[in-house]
Amino acid sequence: MKLWGGRFKQGESKLMEDFNSSLPFDKKLYYQDIIGSIAHVKMLCKCSILKDEEEKAIVNGLKSILQDIESGSLSIQGEYEDIHSFVEINLIQRIGDVGKKLHTARSRNDQVALDMRLYAKHKAIEIIDAVDILLKNIKNLAHKNPVIMPGYTHLQRAQVITFKHHMMAYYSMFYRDKKRLENALCILNENPLGCCALAGTTYETDRNFTTEQLGFKKPVDNFLDGVSDRDYIIELISNFSISMMHLSRLSEELILWSTKEFDFIEISDSFSTGSSIMPQKRNPDAAELIRGKCGRVYGDLISLLTTMKGLPLAYNKDMQEDKEPFFDASDTFLKCIIIMTQMLEGLKIKEHNMYNAVKKGFLNATEAADYLVNKGVAFRDAHGIIGSIVMYCEEKNKAIEELYLEELQEFSYKFQDDIYEFIDYKSTLKKGAKKNLL
Numbered sequence: 001m002k003l004w005g006g007r008f009k010q011g012e013s014k015l016m017e018d019f020n021s022s023l024p025f026d027k028k029l030y031y032q033d034i035i036g037s038i039a040h041v042k043m044l045c046k047c048s049i050l051k052d053e054e055e056k057a058i059v060n061g062l063k064s065i066l067q068d069i070e071s072g073s074l075s076i077q078g079e080y081e082d083i084h085s086f087v088e089i090n091l092i093q094r095i096g097d098v099g100k101k102l103h104t105a106r107s108r109n110d111q112v113a114l115d116m117r118l119y120a121k122h123k124a125i126e127i128i129d130a131v132d133i134l135l136k137n138i139k140n141l142a143h144k145n146p147v148i149m150p151g152y153t154h155l156q157r158a159q160v161i162t163f164k165h166h167m168m169a170y171y172s173m174f175y176r177d178k179k180r181l182e183n184a185l186c187i188l189n190e191n192p193l194g195c196c197a198l199a200g201t202t203y204e205t206d207r208n209f210t211t212e213q214l215g216f217k218k219p220v221d222n223f224l225d226g227v228s229d230r231d232y233i234i235e236l237i238s239n240f241s242i243s244m245m246h247l248s249r250l251s252e253e254l255i256l257w258s259t260k261e262f263d264f265i266e267i268s269d270s271f272s273t274g275s276s277i278m279p280q281k282r283n284p285d286a287a288e289l290i291r292g293k294c295g296r297v298y299g300d301l302i303s304l305l306t307t308m309k310g311l312p313l314a315y316n317k318d319m320q321e322d323k324e325p326f327f328d329a330s331d332t333f334l335k336c337i338i339i340m341t342q343m344l345e346g347l348k349i350k351e352h353n354m355y356n357a358v359k360k361g362f363l364n365a366t367e368a369a370d371y372l373v374n375k376g377v378a379f380r381d382a383h384g385i386i387g388s389i390v391m392y393c394e395e396k397n398k399a400i401e402e403l404y405l406e407e408l409q410e411f412s413y414k415f416q417d418d419i420y421e422f423i424d425y426k427s428t429l430k431k432g433a434k435k436n437l438l
Protein backbone atom coordinates (compact mmCIF):
# COMPACT_ATOMS: atom_id res chain seq x y z
CA MET A 1 0.00 0.00 0.00
CA LYS A 2 1.34 3.36 -1.05
CA LEU A 3 0.80 7.06 -0.57
CA TRP A 4 1.47 7.77 -4.25
CA GLY A 5 0.70 6.22 -7.65
CA GLY A 6 -1.46 8.75 -9.51
CA ARG A 7 1.11 9.42 -12.21
CA PHE A 8 2.12 5.76 -12.73
CA LYS A 9 0.67 3.37 -15.33
CA GLN A 10 2.35 0.22 -14.07
CA GLY A 11 2.81 -1.14 -10.60
CA GLU A 12 6.15 -1.32 -8.87
CA SER A 13 8.04 -4.60 -9.07
CA LYS A 14 7.93 -6.69 -5.91
CA LEU A 15 11.70 -6.68 -5.89
CA MET A 16 11.75 -2.88 -5.94
CA GLU A 17 9.08 -2.69 -3.24
CA ASP A 18 11.21 -4.77 -0.90
CA PHE A 19 14.35 -2.89 -1.83
CA ASN A 20 12.67 0.46 -1.20
CA SER A 21 10.92 -0.37 2.04
CA SER A 22 12.35 1.03 5.25
CA LEU A 23 9.52 -0.22 7.47
CA PRO A 24 11.47 -3.16 8.93
CA PHE A 25 13.84 -0.66 10.59
CA ASP A 26 12.13 2.75 10.65
CA LYS A 27 9.22 1.25 12.63
CA LYS A 28 11.41 2.23 15.58
CA LEU A 29 10.29 5.82 14.85
CA TYR A 30 6.55 5.21 15.35
CA TYR A 31 6.31 7.35 18.48
CA GLN A 32 8.19 10.31 17.01
CA ASP A 33 6.19 10.02 13.78
CA ILE A 34 2.85 10.15 15.59
CA ILE A 35 3.65 12.99 17.97
CA GLY A 36 5.15 14.92 15.05
CA SER A 37 1.91 14.43 13.11
CA ILE A 38 -0.20 15.51 16.07
CA ALA A 39 1.78 18.76 16.40
CA HIS A 40 1.49 19.32 12.65
CA VAL A 41 -2.29 18.86 12.64
CA LYS A 42 -2.72 21.17 15.62
CA MET A 43 -0.70 23.78 13.75
CA LEU A 44 -2.83 23.35 10.62
CA CYS A 45 -5.95 23.96 12.71
CA LYS A 46 -4.45 26.96 14.50
CA CYS A 47 -3.60 28.44 11.09
CA SER A 48 -7.20 27.76 9.88
CA ILE A 49 -5.99 25.28 7.27
CA LEU A 50 -8.00 22.53 8.98
CA LYS A 51 -11.32 22.86 10.83
CA ASP A 52 -11.62 22.12 14.55
CA GLU A 53 -13.58 18.92 14.01
CA GLU A 54 -11.08 17.73 11.39
CA GLU A 55 -8.22 18.34 13.80
CA LYS A 56 -10.05 16.50 16.56
CA ALA A 57 -10.79 13.47 14.37
CA ILE A 58 -7.21 13.24 13.10
CA VAL A 59 -5.61 13.74 16.52
CA ASN A 60 -7.90 11.13 18.08
CA GLY A 61 -7.17 8.74 15.24
CA LEU A 62 -3.42 9.20 15.68
CA LYS A 63 -3.69 8.73 19.43
CA SER A 64 -5.62 5.51 18.97
CA ILE A 65 -2.93 4.20 16.61
CA LEU A 66 -0.26 5.04 19.19
CA GLN A 67 -2.24 3.31 21.92
CA ASP A 68 -2.76 0.19 19.82
CA ILE A 69 0.91 -0.02 18.89
CA GLU A 70 1.96 0.35 22.52
CA SER A 71 -0.59 -2.18 23.79
CA GLY A 72 0.57 -4.66 21.15
CA SER A 73 -2.79 -4.90 19.39
CA LEU A 74 -1.40 -3.26 16.25
CA SER A 75 1.87 -4.62 14.96
CA ILE A 76 3.94 -2.58 12.57
CA GLN A 77 4.30 -4.80 9.53
CA GLY A 78 2.94 -5.31 6.07
CA GLU A 79 3.61 -3.98 2.63
CA TYR A 80 4.13 -0.34 3.48
CA GLU A 81 6.94 1.77 2.15
CA ASP A 82 7.86 3.22 5.53
CA ILE A 83 6.56 4.13 8.98
CA HIS A 84 5.06 7.36 7.61
CA SER A 85 2.95 5.44 5.08
CA PHE A 86 2.02 2.87 7.71
CA VAL A 87 0.64 5.52 10.08
CA GLU A 88 -1.11 7.60 7.42
CA ILE A 89 -2.77 4.65 5.67
CA ASN A 90 -3.84 3.25 9.05
CA LEU A 91 -5.31 6.62 9.97
CA ILE A 92 -7.34 6.81 6.76
CA GLN A 93 -8.62 3.26 7.36
CA ARG A 94 -9.70 4.26 10.87
CA ILE A 95 -11.25 7.70 10.39
CA GLY A 96 -12.01 7.79 6.68
CA ASP A 97 -11.45 10.60 4.18
CA VAL A 98 -10.62 13.25 6.76
CA GLY A 99 -7.42 11.31 7.42
CA LYS A 100 -6.31 12.24 3.91
CA LYS A 101 -5.86 15.82 5.11
CA LEU A 102 -3.04 14.93 7.52
CA HIS A 103 -0.32 15.41 4.93
CA THR A 104 -1.41 18.96 3.95
CA ALA A 105 1.59 21.32 3.86
CA ARG A 106 4.05 18.56 4.68
CA SER A 107 6.33 16.15 2.83
CA ARG A 108 7.84 12.91 3.96
CA ASN A 109 11.15 14.72 3.60
CA ASP A 110 10.54 17.11 6.49
CA GLN A 111 8.57 14.40 8.28
CA VAL A 112 11.48 11.95 8.34
CA ALA A 113 13.91 14.74 9.19
CA LEU A 114 11.70 15.58 12.17
CA ASP A 115 11.32 11.97 13.28
CA MET A 116 15.08 11.43 13.23
CA ARG A 117 15.78 14.66 15.15
CA LEU A 118 13.25 13.72 17.82
CA TYR A 119 14.61 10.20 18.05
CA ALA A 120 18.23 11.41 18.17
CA LYS A 121 17.34 13.85 20.94
CA HIS A 122 15.60 11.18 22.97
CA LYS A 123 18.48 8.72 22.51
CA ALA A 124 21.15 11.32 23.31
CA ILE A 125 19.39 12.17 26.59
CA GLU A 126 19.11 8.48 27.51
CA ILE A 127 22.81 8.00 26.75
CA ILE A 128 23.90 11.10 28.70
CA ASP A 129 22.03 9.74 31.73
CA ALA A 130 23.84 6.40 31.37
CA VAL A 131 27.23 8.15 31.06
CA ASP A 132 26.38 10.04 34.25
CA ILE A 133 25.88 6.77 36.14
CA LEU A 134 29.15 5.43 34.70
CA LEU A 135 30.93 8.57 35.91
CA LYS A 136 29.49 8.15 39.38
CA ASN A 137 30.62 4.51 39.52
CA ILE A 138 34.13 5.30 38.32
CA LYS A 139 34.49 7.99 40.97
CA ASN A 140 33.23 5.62 43.66
CA LEU A 141 35.61 2.86 42.67
CA ALA A 142 38.53 5.30 42.46
CA HIS A 143 37.91 6.93 45.84
CA LYS A 144 37.47 3.56 47.55
CA ASN A 145 40.91 2.48 46.27
CA PRO A 146 43.66 5.06 46.76
CA VAL A 147 46.15 2.15 46.76
CA ILE A 148 49.50 2.33 44.99
CA MET A 149 50.17 0.59 41.71
CA PRO A 150 52.69 0.82 38.89
CA GLY A 151 51.99 3.47 36.29
CA TYR A 152 53.08 2.58 32.77
CA THR A 153 54.42 4.17 29.64
CA HIS A 154 55.10 1.95 26.61
CA LEU A 155 53.41 -0.71 28.77
CA GLN A 156 56.64 -0.79 30.83
CA ARG A 157 56.54 -0.03 34.52
CA ALA A 158 57.36 3.66 34.86
CA GLN A 159 56.46 5.40 38.13
CA VAL A 160 54.30 4.85 41.18
CA ILE A 161 50.72 6.04 40.85
CA THR A 162 47.50 5.19 42.65
CA PHE A 163 44.69 3.07 41.30
CA LYS A 164 42.48 6.02 42.19
CA HIS A 165 44.40 8.37 39.90
CA HIS A 166 44.41 5.78 37.12
CA MET A 167 40.63 5.43 37.28
CA MET A 168 40.13 9.18 37.55
CA ALA A 169 41.88 9.48 34.16
CA TYR A 170 38.90 7.59 32.75
CA TYR A 171 36.59 9.87 34.69
CA SER A 172 38.10 12.84 32.85
CA MET A 173 37.73 11.06 29.51
CA PHE A 174 34.07 10.16 30.03
CA TYR A 175 33.35 13.60 31.43
CA ARG A 176 34.57 15.13 28.17
CA ASP A 177 32.38 12.61 26.31
CA LYS A 178 29.38 13.79 28.27
CA LYS A 179 30.09 17.42 27.41
CA ARG A 180 30.49 16.50 23.73
CA LEU A 181 27.09 14.78 23.79
CA GLU A 182 25.46 17.74 25.50
CA ASN A 183 26.94 20.03 22.91
CA ALA A 184 25.65 17.86 20.05
CA LEU A 185 22.24 17.84 21.70
CA CYS A 186 22.26 21.62 21.85
CA ILE A 187 23.22 21.97 18.15
CA LEU A 188 20.58 19.52 16.90
CA ASN A 189 17.75 21.09 18.84
CA GLU A 190 16.11 22.77 15.80
CA ASN A 191 12.81 21.96 14.14
CA PRO A 192 12.86 20.89 10.46
CA LEU A 193 9.05 20.43 10.24
CA GLY A 194 7.54 22.93 7.81
CA CYS A 195 10.41 22.83 5.29
CA CYS A 196 8.12 20.48 3.32
CA ALA A 197 9.75 18.73 0.35
CA LEU A 198 12.52 21.33 0.00
CA ALA A 199 10.89 24.68 -0.68
CA GLY A 200 8.32 25.36 2.02
CA THR A 201 4.63 25.70 1.17
CA THR A 202 2.13 28.19 -0.20
CA TYR A 203 0.11 27.84 3.03
CA GLU A 204 0.63 30.34 5.84
CA THR A 205 1.95 27.77 8.30
CA ASP A 206 3.42 28.49 11.73
CA ARG A 207 6.76 26.78 12.31
CA ASN A 208 7.16 28.44 15.67
CA PHE A 209 4.02 26.70 16.89
CA THR A 210 5.27 23.18 16.07
CA THR A 211 8.69 24.16 17.41
CA GLU A 212 7.17 24.94 20.76
CA GLN A 213 4.84 21.92 20.74
CA LEU A 214 7.72 19.54 20.05
CA GLY A 215 10.19 21.14 22.46
CA PHE A 216 12.75 22.49 19.99
CA LYS A 217 14.74 25.67 20.50
CA LYS A 218 13.93 27.21 17.10
CA PRO A 219 12.89 26.29 13.56
CA VAL A 220 15.78 25.52 11.18
CA ASP A 221 16.94 28.57 9.19
CA ASN A 222 16.99 27.03 5.74
CA PHE A 223 14.49 24.67 4.08
CA LEU A 224 17.01 22.85 1.87
CA ASP A 225 19.35 22.30 4.79
CA GLY A 226 16.46 21.37 7.09
CA VAL A 227 15.41 18.38 4.96
CA SER A 228 18.89 17.21 4.04
CA ASP A 229 20.93 17.83 7.18
CA ARG A 230 22.16 14.64 8.78
CA ASP A 231 25.15 16.29 10.52
CA TYR A 232 23.63 15.74 13.95
CA ILE A 233 23.48 11.97 13.38
CA ILE A 234 27.07 11.95 12.18
CA GLU A 235 28.11 14.12 15.11
CA LEU A 236 26.41 11.86 17.62
CA ILE A 237 27.89 8.68 16.12
CA SER A 238 31.25 10.40 16.08
CA ASN A 239 30.84 11.21 19.76
CA PHE A 240 29.79 7.62 20.42
CA SER A 241 32.91 6.48 18.55
CA ILE A 242 35.24 8.59 20.68
CA SER A 243 33.56 7.30 23.80
CA MET A 244 33.65 3.70 22.53
CA MET A 245 37.40 4.20 22.05
CA HIS A 246 37.59 5.19 25.74
CA LEU A 247 35.50 2.17 26.75
CA SER A 248 37.74 -0.01 24.62
CA ARG A 249 40.94 1.32 26.24
CA LEU A 250 39.47 0.72 29.69
CA SER A 251 38.38 -2.78 28.61
CA GLU A 252 41.88 -3.51 27.37
CA GLU A 253 43.30 -2.56 30.78
CA LEU A 254 40.74 -4.70 32.60
CA ILE A 255 41.65 -7.61 30.34
CA LEU A 256 45.38 -7.14 30.96
CA TRP A 257 45.01 -6.59 34.70
CA SER A 258 42.94 -9.74 35.08
CA THR A 259 45.62 -11.96 33.49
CA LYS A 260 47.76 -14.12 35.77
CA GLU A 261 50.75 -12.08 34.50
CA PHE A 262 49.38 -8.88 36.05
CA ASP A 263 46.84 -10.26 38.50
CA PHE A 264 45.81 -6.79 39.72
CA ILE A 265 42.04 -7.28 39.62
CA GLU A 266 39.32 -9.85 39.45
CA ILE A 267 36.28 -9.29 37.28
CA SER A 268 33.18 -10.68 39.00
CA ASP A 269 31.66 -13.99 37.93
CA SER A 270 28.65 -12.12 36.54
CA PHE A 271 30.77 -10.59 33.79
CA SER A 272 33.16 -13.48 33.14
CA THR A 273 32.70 -16.68 31.18
CA GLY A 274 34.29 -20.11 31.17
CA SER A 275 35.83 -22.28 28.50
CA SER A 276 34.09 -25.35 27.08
CA ILE A 277 37.37 -27.28 27.12
CA MET A 278 39.76 -25.72 29.67
CA PRO A 279 38.17 -26.06 33.10
CA GLN A 280 40.48 -23.54 34.77
CA LYS A 281 39.63 -20.69 32.40
CA ARG A 282 37.91 -17.49 33.42
CA ASN A 283 37.54 -15.21 30.45
CA PRO A 284 36.87 -11.46 30.49
CA ASP A 285 34.28 -11.71 27.68
CA ALA A 286 32.33 -8.60 28.65
CA ALA A 287 35.42 -6.40 28.35
CA GLU A 288 36.50 -8.17 25.15
CA LEU A 289 33.08 -7.65 23.60
CA ILE A 290 33.10 -3.94 24.43
CA ARG A 291 36.54 -3.69 22.81
CA GLY A 292 35.20 -5.60 19.81
CA LYS A 293 32.03 -3.57 19.44
CA CYS A 294 34.07 -0.39 19.20
CA GLY A 295 34.97 -1.37 15.61
CA ARG A 296 31.32 -1.80 14.79
CA VAL A 297 30.43 1.73 15.96
CA TYR A 298 33.35 3.17 13.94
CA GLY A 299 31.88 1.25 10.98
CA ASP A 300 28.51 2.94 11.49
CA LEU A 301 30.23 6.33 11.45
CA ILE A 302 32.20 5.66 8.27
CA SER A 303 29.11 4.22 6.60
CA LEU A 304 27.07 7.38 7.15
CA LEU A 305 29.90 9.77 6.31
CA THR A 306 30.33 7.90 3.04
CA THR A 307 26.60 7.92 2.30
CA MET A 308 26.40 11.68 2.73
CA LYS A 309 29.61 12.80 1.04
CA GLY A 310 28.46 13.10 -2.56
CA LEU A 311 24.82 14.09 -2.15
CA PRO A 312 23.48 17.18 -3.90
CA LEU A 313 20.89 19.25 -2.05
CA ALA A 314 18.27 18.53 -0.94
CA TYR A 315 16.71 15.16 0.05
CA ASN A 316 17.96 12.04 -1.73
CA LYS A 317 16.79 8.52 -1.04
CA ASP A 318 20.34 7.59 -0.07
CA MET A 319 19.52 9.27 3.24
CA GLN A 320 17.25 6.38 4.18
CA GLU A 321 20.57 4.66 4.92
CA ASP A 322 21.06 6.95 7.95
CA LYS A 323 18.77 4.89 10.15
CA GLU A 324 20.33 1.49 10.58
CA PRO A 325 23.81 2.87 11.43
CA PHE A 326 22.34 5.31 13.93
CA PHE A 327 20.07 2.73 15.58
CA ASP A 328 22.94 0.25 15.71
CA ALA A 329 25.52 2.73 17.02
CA SER A 330 23.26 4.21 19.70
CA ASP A 331 21.96 0.84 20.92
CA THR A 332 25.46 -0.68 20.93
CA PHE A 333 27.03 2.28 22.72
CA LEU A 334 24.28 2.42 25.35
CA LYS A 335 24.59 -1.30 26.04
CA CYS A 336 28.37 -1.03 26.38
CA ILE A 337 28.14 1.85 28.88
CA ILE A 338 25.66 -0.08 31.01
CA ILE A 339 27.77 -3.28 30.94
CA MET A 340 30.94 -1.34 31.84
CA THR A 341 29.14 0.43 34.68
CA GLN A 342 28.00 -2.84 36.20
CA MET A 343 31.29 -4.62 35.60
CA LEU A 344 33.15 -1.88 37.51
CA GLU A 345 30.72 -2.23 40.40
CA GLY A 346 31.81 -5.82 41.04
CA LEU A 347 35.52 -5.31 40.41
CA LYS A 348 37.90 -6.74 43.05
CA ILE A 349 41.17 -4.83 43.48
CA LYS A 350 44.22 -6.91 44.48
CA GLU A 351 46.10 -4.27 46.44
CA HIS A 352 48.89 -6.58 47.53
CA ASN A 353 49.75 -7.67 43.98
CA MET A 354 49.77 -4.07 42.80
CA TYR A 355 52.18 -3.18 45.61
CA ASN A 356 54.48 -6.12 44.75
CA ALA A 357 54.57 -5.02 41.12
CA VAL A 358 55.60 -1.55 42.27
CA LYS A 359 58.49 -3.03 44.24
CA LYS A 360 59.84 -4.97 41.27
CA GLY A 361 59.94 -2.19 38.73
CA PHE A 362 62.50 0.39 39.98
CA LEU A 363 59.53 2.73 40.09
CA ASN A 364 61.36 5.10 42.40
CA ALA A 365 64.30 5.63 40.02
CA THR A 366 63.03 9.06 38.87
CA GLU A 367 62.51 10.11 42.48
CA ALA A 368 66.06 8.90 43.33
CA ALA A 369 67.32 11.21 40.55
CA ASP A 370 65.20 14.04 42.01
CA TYR A 371 66.93 13.36 45.35
CA LEU A 372 70.36 13.96 43.81
CA VAL A 373 69.07 17.09 42.05
CA ASN A 374 67.93 18.41 45.44
CA LYS A 375 71.51 17.86 46.62
CA GLY A 376 72.88 19.99 43.80
CA VAL A 377 73.53 17.41 41.04
CA ALA A 378 72.35 18.46 37.54
CA PHE A 379 69.37 16.36 36.42
CA ARG A 380 71.13 14.86 33.38
CA ASP A 381 74.05 13.74 35.58
CA ALA A 382 71.64 12.41 38.21
CA HIS A 383 69.84 10.45 35.45
CA GLY A 384 73.16 8.83 34.45
CA ILE A 385 74.08 7.95 38.05
CA ILE A 386 70.71 6.34 38.77
CA GLY A 387 70.89 4.47 35.44
CA SER A 388 74.15 2.88 36.58
CA ILE A 389 72.62 2.06 39.98
CA VAL A 390 69.69 0.30 38.26
CA MET A 391 72.12 -1.77 36.22
CA TYR A 392 73.99 -2.68 39.42
CA CYS A 393 70.70 -3.60 41.12
CA GLU A 394 69.73 -5.86 38.22
CA GLU A 395 73.00 -7.74 38.56
CA LYS A 396 72.47 -8.11 42.32
CA ASN A 397 68.74 -8.77 41.94
CA LYS A 398 67.91 -5.98 44.41
CA ALA A 399 65.71 -2.90 44.50
CA ILE A 400 67.30 0.56 44.90
CA GLU A 401 66.02 0.86 48.46
CA GLU A 402 67.59 -2.50 49.30
CA LEU A 403 71.15 -1.21 48.66
CA TYR A 404 73.31 -0.21 51.62
CA LEU A 405 74.20 3.42 51.93
CA GLU A 406 77.86 2.54 51.27
CA GLU A 407 76.87 0.89 48.00
CA LEU A 408 74.91 3.97 46.95
CA GLN A 409 77.80 6.22 47.90
CA GLU A 410 80.01 4.29 45.46
CA PHE A 411 77.95 6.00 42.77
CA SER A 412 77.62 9.43 44.41
CA TYR A 413 78.88 10.82 47.69
CA LYS A 414 75.70 12.95 47.82
CA PHE A 415 73.64 10.00 49.06
CA GLN A 416 72.83 10.24 52.76
CA ASP A 417 70.52 8.33 55.11
CA ASP A 418 67.52 10.41 54.11
CA ILE A 419 67.52 8.75 50.67
CA TYR A 420 65.49 5.81 52.00
CA GLU A 421 62.63 7.95 53.20
CA PHE A 422 62.76 10.06 50.04
CA ILE A 423 62.35 7.09 47.66
CA ASP A 424 59.86 5.16 49.78
CA TYR A 425 56.99 4.42 47.34
CA LYS A 426 54.23 5.75 49.50
CA SER A 427 56.11 8.81 50.70
CA THR A 428 57.02 9.84 47.11
CA LEU A 429 53.31 10.43 46.61
CA LYS A 430 53.24 12.99 49.38
CA LYS A 431 55.79 15.22 47.66
CA GLY A 432 55.16 18.23 45.41
CA ALA A 433 52.71 17.89 42.54
CA LYS A 434 52.46 14.15 43.18
CA LYS A 435 49.99 14.94 45.96
CA ASN A 436 47.42 15.03 43.14
CA LEU A 437 47.78 11.27 42.80
CA LEU A 438 46.37 10.65 46.26
Ligand code: ARG
Residues within 6 Å of the ligand: 022, 026, 081, 082, 108, 109, 112, 315, 317, 319, 320, 321
Ligand atom coordinates in the same frame (compact mmCIF):
# COMPACT_ATOMS: atom_id res chain seq x y z
N1 ARG B 1 11.87 6.24 4.24
C1 ARG B 1 12.35 7.51 3.80
C2 ARG B 1 13.68 7.82 4.51
O1 ARG B 1 13.95 7.21 5.46
C3 ARG B 1 11.36 8.57 4.11
C4 ARG B 1 11.41 9.77 3.26
C5 ARG B 1 10.89 9.47 1.91
N2 ARG B 1 10.90 10.59 1.05
C6 ARG B 1 10.79 10.49 -0.26
N3 ARG B 1 10.83 11.56 -0.94
N4 ARG B 1 10.63 9.32 -0.85
O2 ARG B 1 14.42 8.66 4.10
